[in-house]
Amino acid sequence: MLVLGIESSCDETGVALVQARATGVPVLLADALHSQIAMHQAYGGVVPELASRDHIRRVLPLTESVLAQAQVDLRAVDVVAFTRGPGLAGALLVGAGVACALGAALDKPVLGVHHLEGHLLSPFLGSDPPEFPFVALLVSGGHTQLMRVEGVGRYELLGETIDDAAGEAFDKSAKLMGLGYPGGPALARLAEQGDPAAFKLPRPLLHSGDLDFSFAGLKTAVLTQAKKLGADLEARKADLAASAQAAIVEVLVKKAMAALDHAGLQRLVVAGGVGANRSLRAQLGAAAGKRNVRVHYPELQLCTDNGAMIAMAAAMRLASGFATASRSYAFDVRPRWPLAEI
Template sequence: MLVLGIESSCDETGVALVQTRPDGATPALRAHALHTQIAMHQAYGGVVPELASRDHIRRVLPLTETVLADAGAALADIDVVAYTRGPGLAGALLVGAGIACALGAALDVPVLGVHHLEGHLLSPFLSADPPQFPFVALLVSGGHTQLMRVDGVGRYELLGETIDDAAGEAFDKSAKLMGLGYPGGPALSRLAEQGDAQAFKLPRPLLHSGDLDFSFAGLKTAVLTQAKKLGDGLDARRADLAASTQAAIVEVLVKKTLAALQRTGLQRVVVAGGVGANRLLRAQLDAACAARRVRVHYPEMHLCTDNGAMIALAAAMRLQSGRQQAVRDYGFGVLPRWPLAELEAVPA
């Protein structure tokens, strides 16, 4: 079965082809292509939803043609068209959903709406070192920070989540306070490599709360306060402030993940989402888990951000596991707000 996946939830347009295997093994990635809108949104300091939607319209079909050519496949070879149904920007989601359902109708093949976070959650299965169920998942994307117990496809238990800003938002908002460009998170991480992580004493919110929830709004406020104190001296200390900020975020993520392992008794961790590409997070989590003989799995670096491969994979794994059926119902709707815990309660 050949599954075409379309991702258009925010500021990246992704298309991919995934092939299921007859033995039920993890589906194989045949080809994928991605267009990022970073250059377009830089002038505005953040994502402009209307511009994002219009750019998705321009990109989806050319990317689909590229993916088909790279895979040596034709439209007639596609068995299922999958798309991101939510969460995300409503207009951007509607572009992907509309094109996917139009393709499905034109090809007379079924379609399947996919949860964006489930795509991230399962994306490490496309890596050279895929995980096995069960595991603890740390989902750290731009707008989400969650710890989940994962026992199989569609079998997710929420252990903890952020009560305000997500880790990705803490990176981006702190970067903006320091005068760094968009996208802020990667810029802050690069600058942090030149700084002293012990230079500023910043808070680690909820680190000792006894639960598995997160909070990063207070850290952002502390960064703002410190930047104001530095005033004209911020330029000289920007790298140190970036390093201290990153260290605070990473420490909370690592210690909460270790607490989740202890609580569940599991010996395997999956890290997924854009923040999962952070080098300090990977280094510290790898070291902490190695000391406890816990395996850690990540997506390949080029699959950490939003992409079509994770959407096609999630659809293929759902179909293989029998959790969901693709349908020839081409009337579509999107879910801009869609908690992962409510995935099974929403009609296909």
């Protein structure tokens, strides 16, 4: 079974083709991605209307590119999958509309996929795929969650952010320091030149006794410290970036280890854009090594939003019987869609 996946939830347009197999995980045949970062940099963040219009321009050429890479005729596609949510409403509508139009034209079924489930299952595309069950640390955009994963479609929420997510803490702290857009990667790069112990910043909810997160207070602390530095901020910016990153990473690592203890498991999956952070990977690796825990990541190029994770999630849901593709081409999107509701 060939599954074409379309991702358009925010500021990346992704298309991919996977081959589902009777046994084992699906195989990625081809994928293509366009990032809108250069377009949004002039505005300091994502402009939803511009994002939607750019998805319209990109999605069909990317689809043609994927089919050409895989040397597959469009008519050979068996299922067209798309991101149904969460995300920006207008951006989601582009992917959903194109997917359902292709399905109707080809008389092939379509399937809406949860964006976070795509991230959750993306490590199965890597060279070291995990095995069920595992604990998942989802750190994607506005989401920070810990999940117990028993299998495809069998997810238990262990903890989540009650305000800002880790990705937002990176981005907002970067903006306060004048690092531009996208802020998270810029802050991480600058942090490599700084002293992570230079400033004592809070670790919100680190000792709360539960598995929830809160990063809004950290953002406020970064702002307060930046104001204290005043004219010295430029000279100390790398230290402040390193201190902010250290606070975020420490909370993520300790909560992830606590979740493994709570779940009684020895396998951790890390997925989402923040999962590409080198400091997070290093410290998780060190903590996991002390506990004989296996940590699995998606390939670096698949940490960001992409069509491969959507096609993979669709193929795995179909194979497991947790979803049925439909030839009903009336569609809707869910900009807010808790993972627990799928």
